[in-house]
Amino acid sequence: MTATPRLGVALPGIGDGRDLVASARHAEELGFESVWIPDLLNAEGAPALEPLTALAVLAGATSRIRLGVGVLVPALRPGALLAAQLATLQRLSDDRAVLGVGIGGPPTASFWQAVGKRDEAKGRRLDAALDHLAGLLPGRPTVLEDLPGEPSVTLAPPAAVPEILVGGQGEIAMRRAVRRSAGWLPSLLAPDELAAATAKLREMAPEGAVPEVTVGIRIWDTEDKAALAGFREAATEVYRMxxxxxxxxxxxxxxxxxxxxxxxxxxxxxxxxxxxxIGRDWRHTWETTRTVAKGLSWTGGD
Structure with missing residues (x-):
């Protein structure tokens, strides 16, 4: 654990993109370490931006802040295409990308049907994608054994493999993070639950190789009660909480x-x-968070 955790923010207004650049620049001006976009290819009818394309735009609109996707589902994309997109983002951003990855949510998620794939063997697909990215991004010849004919692909120019975070609440995700020397990215965990999980993570990991932990939290704009009600309803339906x-x-x-x-x-x-x-006034929430963090002597950055 670091003495002063780094602070990132999930970007608001990602549905139509109108606030995307302005909000990322504002986060950078406030001193946040990172901005984040989810991977919502087919957000159950709600508007959503393709995250790697959006982050590539932000690479040119910002200069310091790190650019995170949390979490991307590699199994939805052809491996070589995903590697080319990430390599482009890394080169355009001077290696500021952070890649959260996951297995793809519940089996009822409609994005599986939207891309003509099935959600079977999700864990194996994720591991294969990470293996391929580790070879493709540095420009090494990489056999894509999951494709017909098992083609060998070499991408150029090469790019740095971004920081990788394994998303998921359970022990399988934690073990995958340990095995791959990646970070762990849970969400919807209370502090006491996170403390128990990080203790378990330390037990799993070899000495000196404990994955860093990135956690998502929700802060409610208290003037927007409708937004809170909407979040409650969605979380109850999606997470069965x-x-x-x-x-x-x-x-x-x-x-x-x-x-x-x-x-x-x-x-x-x-x-x-x-x-x-959660709510309309994200600017006030961000400013309150940064003011509080400074009071705790947190810089918020690397």
């Missing part, structure tokens, strides 16, 4: 509540905290 558990994971956007929460997650083992704002 009882309403009281959901309420425990939502932080009121007041300075005392934010300070208590940031300190609790830092003590629980978080190396990076990603803030998602």
């Amino acid at each position: 009882p309403p009281e558990a959901i309420d425990d994971l939502v932080v009121e956007g007041t300075a005392p509540a934010v300070e208590e929460t940031l300190a609790a997650y830092a003590a629980a083992g978080a190396d990076r905290i990603i803030v998602t704002t």
Whole structure:
């Protein structure tokens, strides 16, 4: 655990893209370490941007802030194409990409049908994709054994493999993070749950090789009660969580509540905290978070 966790923010307004560049620049001006976009290829009818394309735009609109996708589902994309997209993002951004990866959510997720794939063997697909990226990005000849004819592909120009975070709440994701020397990216964990999980992570990992932990939290703009109600409804449906558990994971956007929460997650083992704002006034939430972090002597950056 770092003494002062790095702070990132999930970008608002990603549906139509109108606030994308402005919000990323504002996050950079405030001193956040990273901005994040989810991979919502087919967001159940809601508008969504393709994350790697959006981050490539932000690479040219910012200069320092890191550019994260959390979490991307590699199995939805041809391996060589994904590698080419990531290599492009790395070169355009001077190696600022952070790649969160996951197996692809519940089997009922409609994006599997949207790309003509099945969600079977999701773990093996993720491992194969990570193996391929490790060879393709540095420009090494890489056999894509999952394709007909097992073609060997070499990409040029080469690019640095980005920081990789394995998403997921459970032990399988934690073991994958340890095995691949990657970070671990859980979400919807209370501080006490995170503390127990990080203790288990330390037990799994070889000495000196404990994965860094990036955790997502939700801060509620208290003026927007409709947004909170919408989040409760969506979380209950998607994550099958009882309403009281959901309420425990939502932080009121007041300075005392934010300070208590940031300190609790830092003590629980978080190396990076990603803030998602629930509500319209994301600017105020970000500014409150940065003010609180400075009060805790957190720089927010690397």
